[in-house]
Amino acid sequence: xxxxxxxxxxxxxxxxxxxxxxxxxxxxxxxxxxxxxxxxxxxxxxxxxxxxxxxxxxxxxxxxxxxxxxxxxxxxxxxxxxxxxxxxxxxxxxxxxxxxxxxxxxxxxxxxxxxxxxxxxxxxxxxxxxxxxxxxxxxxxxxxxxxxxxxxxxxxxxxxxxxxxxxxxxxxxxxxxxxxxxxxxxxxxxxxxxxxxxxxxxxxxxxxxxxxxxxxxxxxxxxxxxxxxxxxxxxxxxxxxxxxxxxxxxxxxxxx
Amino acid sequence: xxxxxxxxxxxxxxxxxxxxxxxxxxxxxxxxxxxxxxxxxxxxxxxxxxxxxxxxxxxxxxxxxxxxxxxxxxxxxxxxxxxxxxxxxxxxxxxxxxxxxxxxxxxxxxxxxxxxxxxxxxxxxxxxxxxxxxxxxxxxxxxxxxxxxxxxxxxxxxxxxxxxxxxxxxxxxxxxxxxxxxxxxxxxxxxxxxxxxxxxxxxxxxxxxxxxxxxxxxxxxxxxxxxxxxxxxxxxxxxxxxxxxxxxxxxxxxxxxxxxxxxxxxxxxxxxxxxxxxxxxxxx
Numbered sequence: 001x002x003x004x005x006x007x008x009x010x011x012x013x014x015x016x017x018x019x020x021x022x023x024x025x026x027x028x029x030x031x032x033x034x035x036x037x038x039x040x041x042x043x044x045x046x047x048x049x050x051x052x053x054x055x056x057x058x059x060x061x062x063x064x065x066x067x068x069x070x071x072x073x074x075x076x077x078x079x080x081x082x083x084x085x086x087x088x089x090x091x092x093x094x095x096x097x098x099x100x101x102x103x104x105x106x107x108x109x110x111x112x113x114x115x116x117x118x119x120x121x122x123x124x125x126x127x128x129x130x131x132x133x134x135x136x137x138x139x140x141x142x143x144x145x146x147x148x149x150x151x152x153x154x155x156x157x158x159x160x161x162x163x164x165x166x167x168x169x170x171x172x173x174x175x176x177x178x179x180x181x182x183x184x185x186x187x188x189x190x191x192x193x194x195x196x197x198x199x200x201x202x203x204x205x206x207x208x209x210x211x212x213x214x215x216x217x218x219x220x221x222x223x224x225x226x227x228x229x230x231x232x233x234x235x236x237x238x239x240x241x242x243x244x245x246x247x248x249x250x251x252x253x254x255x256x
Numbered sequence: 257x258x259x260x261x262x263x264x265x266x267x268x269x270x271x272x273x274x275x276x277x278x279x280x281x282x283x284x285x286x287x288x289x290x291x292x293x294x295x296x297x298x299x300x301x302x303x304x305x306x307x308x309x310x311x312x313x314x315x316x317x318x319x320x321x322x323x324x325x326x327x328x329x330x331x332x333x334x335x336x337x338x339x340x341x342x343x344x345x346x347x348x349x350x351x352x353x354x355x356x357x358x359x360x361x362x363x364x365x366x367x368x369x370x371x372x373x374x375x376x377x378x379x380x381x382x383x384x385x386x387x388x389x390x391x392x393x394x395x396x397x398x399x400x401x402x403x404x405x406x407x408x409x410x411x412x413x414x415x416x417x418x419x420x421x422x423x424x425x426x427x428x429x430x431x432x433x434x435x436x437x438x439x440x441x442x443x444x445x446x447x448x449x450x451x452x453x454x455x456x457x458x459x460x461x462x463x464x465x466x467x468x469x470x471x472x473x474x475x476x477x478x479x480x481x482x483x484x485x486x487x488x489x490x491x492x493x494x495x496x497x498x499x500x501x502x503x504x505x506x507x508x509x510x511x512x513x514x515x516x517x518x519x520x521x522x523x524x525x526x527x528x529x530x531x532x533x534x535x536x537x538x539x540x
Contacts (some may be wrong), residue, residue, distance in 0.1 A: 029432040121363075128320055130360035133353075133432075134374045 019092040025220065026213045029143045036140040043145045050146070051153035054250030058157045059164050061106050062099070069093055070172035074179070083177075087184040088191035090169035094162050095192065095200045101248050104207040106152055108240040112215040116236040117147050119219025120229030143216045150212030151205055158204040186192045201256045206251060207244050214240050272331075273298045273430055273462045274319055279328035281314055288314040290486045292328070298481070300458040301453060302352055304496075306483035307508065307517065311464045313357070313434055315483065318433050319464060320354055327472075348376055351430040353423030357438065359415040361407040361422070367394070368403035371421045380428065393421035397449065413444040420448060424455065431455075433465040437472050443477040445469070449476050470509050474498060483509065484517065 012017040077083045159214045222232035272295045279292040289311045306312040317323045330337045371390045394400045397417035437445035453476040455464045480497040482490040490505045509514030
């Protein structure tokens, strides 16, 4: 029993220390936005690598999410004779919840893992030290550009996810299941408020920032060995996924 | 710009480029370096010799400002590295190059872009001038014609030569070399060693070389420092170190397995460890 409590205490202390360290890392890195020269070219390169690189997976996930929502929704709504509400059901689910969350989870797997692995390998191969010795601040050049790129790329990807999902839902609902097109679109426009779009957008900005900070932090603090980088990458993906879901609940509770 | 000129002027004037006083570095409970006092003179090749785990790479990283000492001070061109701002440190580093043990080339850039990297970052030079400078540096290391290759396509030796060219790209006043010849074939190692020596003589730069290659180190050194267990056990001109009466120095220089420096790091008796004891070693 004493051992268990001791272990619990040690683990809690360890987790709190890491949380504090990660917070300090995030603050120090974000502070560079105002104190170090703007890394415009490198930010655009990261935005391209992170954003465009994730496009295919986001489009595929968005399309199938919209399709399955329409399919499931239709068969439930038709039982109570409200299939006319299929459009808003698909749109609300996508824009408020599934768009930001699923896009963020896909983004974590595609871009987040590669950020952690890349930074970890840069540490193992002394590339961070090389930048430092060439009077280039690696925290501004490598970390900050990736964090900001994540915070901007994810909302854009969520927008694409939503549009693709809505279109895919329309195809299934109207073209395949025979819901009236005018009703589908009209009800969707009628029931979706600007606040819903804003809620989804806000979530995705926070998710992007969170993923950027966690993945760069885990890469930076990875044990500089092959095993250490692999472990840090796995932990980053797990931590990001869980934190996205927790943060989603917190933000949703504010908006409802 | 004025700051850069002042830095160059100051660096050119100092006699002792780097001085350390009571320098100590402790990791956990282990002292990697203990009370190191040394002077590295401008325009000389200083070679830091020592076996694996003797603290020589730690010393180099401290001198380069990549790590902070536990105690003691490092004066770099008469400036205390512990007391200067990051901005000032970066100003000083514009005149410092470093060749890393594993080259540390930026993986996402080509050979040309790697060598041009510091020039693109810190100068407003025209692309044509940068092209000429990069070509000259690559010719110096025998890799002209390899500009478009990626670091992953290079052998270890070639990567090290590209890293050498990059370290010299800004025509630095001080260059740190971490194991410059390890992993190289004899010809490449010879070329790199003579390049270090020639470049130091011709450009009057200060070279600090960390190596365990005794012969190569002593051949190019103006000044030698021999480390053992985080302490300096011999220091002076190459010939005086070579003729040192200290048995530890002689054992290291001659590479003898038996002597005051033990080969085995084991703390327990060999015969005891040969006997299997259940639970002492994990077999899964």
